Amino acid sequence: MPAPATPFDLHGKVALVTGSTHGIGAATARVLAQAGAHVLVSSRKSDECERVAQALRDEGLSAEARACHIGRMEDIAAMSAHLLASHGGLDILVNNAVLSPWRSIDDTDPALFMKTVEVNLRGYWYLSVEATRLMKPRGGGSIVNISSLSAWHPEKMLGLYGTLKTALLGMSRVFALEYGEFGIRANTVLPGVIDTRLAQAFDGEARERILKKTPVHRLGLPEEIGYAVLYLSSPAGAFVTGASLAVDGGMSISMI
Known part of the structure; x- marks a missing residue:
């Protein structure tokens, strides 16, 4: 007799994670696959998508590679068509791909x-929008937008980045409101400073400044965003929608 499903069980679910060939996106794809989901690893470069998807398959997880440049409307349409034709829809969308201009x-x-x-x-x-069309016939789904602590605490030289990350808070709320009757939930995760390639480039002084602002006195791990x-x-999160969840080691409260 099969073991009972846990509240975190994703077996039978199809998940698309954009920008998932490195850092937070790759870690999130792995966490969702470990929970039982079939994960589409997606970014602009097919070979990088295949590299990550193959690594997940080597671990006995269910994954496929599917390139998609979300800045191109034709790529979004092609991804939607693929999900419908190959999987009959979508259950989970994680919007993570991003540009971060330093200007x-x-x-x-x-x-x-x-x-x-x-x-x-x-x-x-x-x-x-395409995800909602794919989720409705399945009785619902989950959209998670990866924002940033910059949405609450802007930084110089990242003005445009912070502005658009702030917009995601409102976007999650309006999608939650409009599509809730279809069983579709939309939420936002706001990572603090996570130990990715970007953080590894910090010099000792910069790293120490960050740690002093973080009550738990460490950087976050990419998979900790995946767990959120x-x-x-x-x-487990079936009654949560329109929410903004900071995963930042308490940095947001120390910056008030």
Whole structure:
């Protein structure tokens, strides 16, 4: 007799994680696959998607590679068509792919502005719209938008990034409101400083400043963002929608 499912069981679910060839995205894909989901590993480069998907399959997990540049509307349409044809729909969407231009507001020219909006907001929005169409016939689903602590505490040189990460808080709330009657939930995760390649580039002084601002006095692990996504995407989080969850070691409260 099979063991009873836990509240975090994702067996039988199909999950798409964008920007999942490294860092938070790759760790989230692994966490969802470990919970039983079939995961589509997605980013702009097919070979990188296949590398990560194969690593998951080597661990005995269910994964496939599917390239998608969410800044291109035609790629979003192609991804939706693939999900419908190959899987009959979608249960979990994790919007994680991102551009992070390091520019002052004065140096943010219109071309860079539009390119960033196309990925960081338009791509999230329209991929989520396609997701709702794929989730409705299945009785519901979960959309998780990966934002940033920059949505609450902006930083110089990341003005456009922070602006669009703030927009995701509102986007999750309006999707939660409009699609809740279809069993579709939408939430936001706000990571603090996570131990990815970006954080590993910090010098000792910068790292110490960050640790002093973080009550638990360490950087977050990429999989800890994955665990938050798992909670929001699983039966354990079935009554949570329109929420913004900071996973930051307490940094947000120390910066008030």
